[in-house]
Amino acid sequence: MIRVEIEAKRFGPTPVLRRVAFQIAAGETVALIGPSGIGKTTLLRLIAGIDRDYDGHVARPDRQAIVFQEPTLLPWRSALDNLLLVHPDLDRNDALAALDRVGLAGKETLFPGQLSLGQQRRLSLARAFVGRPELLIMDEPFVSLDKDTAETMLSLTEDLIAQHRPATLFVTHAQAEAERLADRVLSLKAGPDGAVLG
Amino acid sequence: MQDARLTPVLSIAGLLSLWVVAALLTNDAQILPPPWDLVPRFGQELASGELQRNLGATLIRVAWAFVLAMTLGTMIGLAMGRSDRVNQWLDPWLVVFLNLPALVLIVLCYLWIGLTEAAAITAVTLNKVPNVATILREGGRALDPDLDAMAKVYRLSWWVRMRHVIAPQLAPFIAAAARSGLSLIWKIVLVVEFLGRSSGVGFQIHLYFQLFDVGMVLVYALSFICVMLLIEWLILQPWERQARRWRRA
Secondary structure (H helix, E strand, O other): OOEEEEEEEEEEEEEEEEEEEEEEEOOEEEEEEEOOOOOHHHHHHHHOOOOOOOEEHHHHHHHHEEEEOOOOOOOOOOHHHHHHHOOOOOOOHHHHHHHHHHOOOOOOOOOOOHHHHHHEEEEEHHHHHOOOOOOOEEEEOOOOOOOOHHHHHHHHHHHHHHHHOOOOEEEEEOHHHHHHHOOOEEEEEEEOHHHHOO | OHHHHHHHHHHHHHHHHHHHHHHHEEEEEEOOOOOHHHHHHHHHHHHOOHHHHHHHHHHHHHHHHHHHHHHHHHHHHHHHHHHHHHHHHHHHHHHHHHHHOOHHHHHHHHHHHHOOOHHHHHHHHHHHHHHHHHHHHHHHHHOOOHHHHHHHHHOOOOOHHHHHHHHHHHHHHHHHHHHHHHHHHHHHHHHHHHHOOOOOOHHHHHHHHHHHOHHHHHHHHHHHHHHHHHHHHHHHHHHHHHHHHHHHH
């Protein structure tokens, strides 16, 4: 169970979030929607533990994974090393199987720069799921992909979530993505002292 | 491709030609001997073992000062680049040390510590640390915050972060600091030896300066330049190529 109780988040004098509280059960997928600049990515960063400067509390599990808008890989390490370095307990064969699972079989020795953007995104997904996360956070994971690649990524993500059943929170602007992946949709809207859940 | 390889050779040949022309015009071996006059004197120093002994002494001082300056400078620069607070505290110190003449630091170290090996290496190290810190501060500022966030979420160990996330991003800055560091350090080591040591290339140059022997000054200076070029070609450049391998893939 992931419990989020944000009382307030500010950037200097500017209020960003105010009284945002919700829970995500194990295996549940929640979509977070809202207009650009409302604070969705900020909220994800608080929940992931990247930004700890806020009033409130987030109860999160030890095993968590994140998929950023950009693949955020180590460009100087091979595709295989991008999995093995992030998950040092991972067996090499399991890492190769994870690459195979996202359609990157035979690409293990390539550097991320030698992969297409779609392949880099899949590598980022493999990195997230291979650690068997209890909490998965995704920040617009299908943005800036062409229609076919986005559809492939969406199906792959759907399958991986169904297989691993982590508690998942993802940000999206696409209603179709939210309807397809999410069990529940949360909406952030502007309030007088920062964004609140609508 | 062939032209690109030949260019440095032709460039060196041009420099030698300039030397030859200047020597012929001067027509005084005591002021500027031609290159071929140095060959027998070089052989003589080599045969006596003096050249190797003094080159070795200087090289050890350069190595110590280089390792210490790179280590301290990297740590300070990285801390300044990563933390505004540390930068605000240490930036005035950096400006002071960057503008403190090398000679002042050398003299002060000899006065405070004595005419010892430790004083010589400390003086050279203190002269170079601010340069390394300045370059590495920019490296610290250029680190990708998204990779930092990734490392935090996946709870990468300190060692994995440093070795596989931070160090590769800093590699171009470390290479720049190392390259400028080596050239600066060996020049300062020579001054340190000139002023207060009884061995090394700087000491020999001091000796032959007093004897007004331009030829031997050139023999020692050129010998050490050759050693530094070998370090550049055999160590620094291959390391840099390896560190940049992923960019060319």
